[in-house]
Each structure stands twice: as C-alpha cells, then as structure tokens.
Amino acid sequence: MILTVTPNPSLDRTYEVPALDRGEVVRATAERMDPGGKGVNVSRAVAAAGAPTLAVLPLGGAPGALVAELLDAQGISVAPVPVAGQTRSNIAVAEPDGTLTKINAPGPELTSEEAESLLSVVGERSAGAAWVACCGSLPRGLAPSWYAELVARAHAAGARIALDTSGPALLAALRERPDVVKPNAEELAEAVGRPLATVGDAVKAAEELRDLGAHAVLASLGADGQLLVDGSGAWFATAPVDTVRSNVGAGDSSLAGFLIAGGTGPRALASAVAHGAAAVQLPGSAMPTPQDLALEAVTLMSHVPLDRALTEPAP
Structure with missing residues (x-):
C-alpha cells in the first residue's frame, strides 16, 4: 500500500x-473538476493502476468535503484531518498548444494543533505502508522543518519515504535521509544554488543532494526525460510524446509509476517515464490507466548523455 501525504x-x-x-x-x-494537490494526484495515479493507496490530508469547509467525495468516488481511501480553514480551490486554463495557465490559491493556515494532528495520523497509518509519499508545498502555519519531522516519524514506523517538495522544506528534510526525493530541473537548480544547462549538470546536482542525505534522486527534466541517481549509479530515460494536452499532475503520475514498480532501479525509472509521458497526453489532471502506458516506447540508458543540453535550462 502506498500512503500519500498532501499538506x-x-x-x-x-x-x-x-x-x-x-x-x-x-x-x-471542456471542463473538469478533480481533487488536487501533489500527494492526492499520486494516490489517484496509484488507484488508476489498480494498486491500493491511502490519502492523508487536512480538509476543511465545503471544498474539503467535495475533495473527499471525489476521492471516494475514485475508490481512494481517505484519512482526513479536520481543519478550521477552508480547503483551497485552484483554476487551470489549458490551450490547444499545451500552454497551461494556473491560478493557485494560498490555502488555509494550519494551527500548531492541526499540524501535530496531521503528523500523528501519518505516524499511525504508516505502519502498514510500503511507501509514504510526502508531496507538495507546505501551507501557512507549517515550518520548513515539518517535512523533516514527518520523514522521521514515517521511518520510525518502518516505511520508506518518497519526498516531492522544494526550497527550504526539501533541504531541511534531507537530514532525515528520505529514501528518494523527486525534484524537477528548476527545483534541483534551486537546491544546489546554480543553473543547470546539461544532463551532466543535473547528475552533479543530484549527487550533491545524495551527499546531503537523500538515498536516491529521481529528477524530472521536462521534455528531455528523467534521471535516476542512487548508490549504484545513474540512469537516464526518455519517451516520445505525440501531443501535450496538459502537464497538470504529470510529475505526480511519474512518481506513482516509480513507486508502483518498486521505487528503485532502472525498471522503476522506466515506469516513471511511461506514466509521465502518458499523463501529459490526457486532459486536465486525468491520471493514466495501464492501457494508456507505452513501456515499450521508453528508451533507458545506463550511459547517461552528460553533454546533452537541456531543452529548457534551469536558471
């Protein structure tokens, strides 16, 4: 079972x-309405693959109740943590050429008691999880060290941790040695404090995150592919995409694919790339099913093309 946490x-x-x-x-x-947040999207992608998942998240007000209702309709178990503030509502506008304009609301400010309740629920429910995926930005009221505490408690419960966040929250959590972190190119550049222009730059940055505590780094390089760096080496993978309809949740689908396939090694990387490539060809934040995947189209390389220039260099 894969447990997800969406603060x-x-x-x-x-x-x-x-x-x-x-x-x-x-x-x-066309229009659609979905439960959102990076961890929620991971749970949706896991459920679409037919695997069990549990979503832990703070919910408040009518939008929060609707998020729980939509997740339940998709067969996803929810462990809600009630909060006084209203769950945020976000808007995305997708154009035919793949351009996506997003308006994200700030969300509620959690009290110290609500923050502790969320940690407690994660600690209690982690015992039966193969993986705990901690994903997304922290809401107002949660210090950057909150993810570090969550990683520590989940590890104490015996679960492996996948962390998908950025900035001070990512750097603070590295000291607790998450099993895998999943930055995109921009987040990876921010973490090491310098721009990335080539795949080789991304490999060096990933190795630095490993030096700071991450066991493995799964880096999304956008249209250029994905990179996996762990204790046994580095792999690079790409997949063709015919038409980009929406990239909302594509990175989350990719992380789900990685964890579903075991969360380690080149086989998991290939699954991550296949899931991400399938997701961007679907509308809105729809998640791919096994029928949408094209694992045979993934090109997996053990000899990483270090000199390959990134299509979108990370500043």
Whole structure:
C-alpha cells in the first residue's frame, strides 16, 4: 500500500479554451473538476493502476468535503484531518498548444494543533505502508522543518519515504535521509544554488543532494526525460510524446509509476517515464490507466548523455 501525504490539498477546476485572451469573455470547450494537490494526484495515479493507496490530508469547509467525495468516488481511501480553514480551490486554463495557465490559491493556515494532528495520523497509518509519499508545498502555519519531522516519524514506523517538495522544506528534510526525493530541473537548480544547462549538470546536482542525505534522486527534466541517481549509479530515460494536452499532475503520475514498480532501479525509472509521458497526453489532471502506458516506447540508458543540453535550462 502506498500512503500519500498532501499538506495543502485543493479542489482543481480545469478549463480547455481555444485561446486565452486577457480582458475578453472566453468560452471553454471542456471542463473538469478533480481533487488536487501533489500527494492526492499520486494516490489517484496509484488507484488508476489498480494498486491500493491511502490519502492523508487536512480538509476543511465545503471544498474539503467535495475533495473527499471525489476521492471516494475514485475508490481512494481517505484519512482526513479536520481543519478550521477552508480547503483551497485552484483554476487551470489549458490551450490547444499545451500552454497551461494556473491560478493557485494560498490555502488555509494550519494551527500548531492541526499540524501535530496531521503528523500523528501519518505516524499511525504508516505502519502498514510500503511507501509514504510526502508531496507538495507546505501551507501557512507549517515550518520548513515539518517535512523533516514527518520523514522521521514515517521511518520510525518502518516505511520508506518518497519526498516531492522544494526550497527550504526539501533541504531541511534531507537530514532525515528520505529514501528518494523527486525534484524537477528548476527545483534541483534551486537546491544546489546554480543553473543547470546539461544532463551532466543535473547528475552533479543530484549527487550533491545524495551527499546531503537523500538515498536516491529521481529528477524530472521536462521534455528531455528523467534521471535516476542512487548508490549504484545513474540512469537516464526518455519517451516520445505525440501531443501535450496538459502537464497538470504529470510529475505526480511519474512518481506513482516509480513507486508502483518498486521505487528503485532502472525498471522503476522506466515506469516513471511511461506514466509521465502518458499523463501529459490526457486532459486536465486525468491520471493514466495501464492501457494508456507505452513501456515499450521508453528508451533507458545506463550511459547517461552528460553533454546533452537541456531543452529548457534551469536558471
């Protein structure tokens, strides 16, 4: 079972439009509503693959109740932590060329008691989990060290930890030695304090995160592919994408694919890339099912192309 933790979940509304014209009335051609947040998306992708998952998240107000209802309708078990503030609502506008405009609300401010309740529930429910995926930004009221405490408690319960966050929260959590961290190129550059222009730059940055405590680094390099660096070496993988419809939740789907396949080694990397490539070809934050995957199309390389320039260098 894969347990996910989403400290700042959301109710996500996605609209597909012919074009986004500022100041004009824009008529959507399609719309959808999904439970949102990075950990929630991981649970949705795990459930779409037919594997068991439990989503732990703080929920408040009518939007929070709707998030729980939508997750239940998708067959996802929820361990809600009641909070006084209202769960945030986010809006995404998708254009035909793949351009996505997102408006993310800040979300509620958690009290110290609510923050501790969330930690306690994770500690209690981690005992039966193969993996605990801790994902997303921290809401107001939670210090950057909160993820470090969560990693420590989940490890104490015997679970392996996958951490997908950034900035001070990521750096603070590394001291507790998460089993895998999943930055994108921009987050990886931010963590090491310098730009990344090549795949080799990303490998060096990932090795630095391992020196700081991460057992493994699964780095998403956007359209260029994904990189896995652990104690046994480095692997690089790519997959073709015909049409990008939406990248919302694609990284989360990728992390789910990695964990479903065991969470270690090149086989898990190939699964991560296949899930990410499938997700970007689906509308909104829809998650791929096994029928959407094309594992045979993944190119896996043990000889990492260090000199390959990144299509989108990370500043």
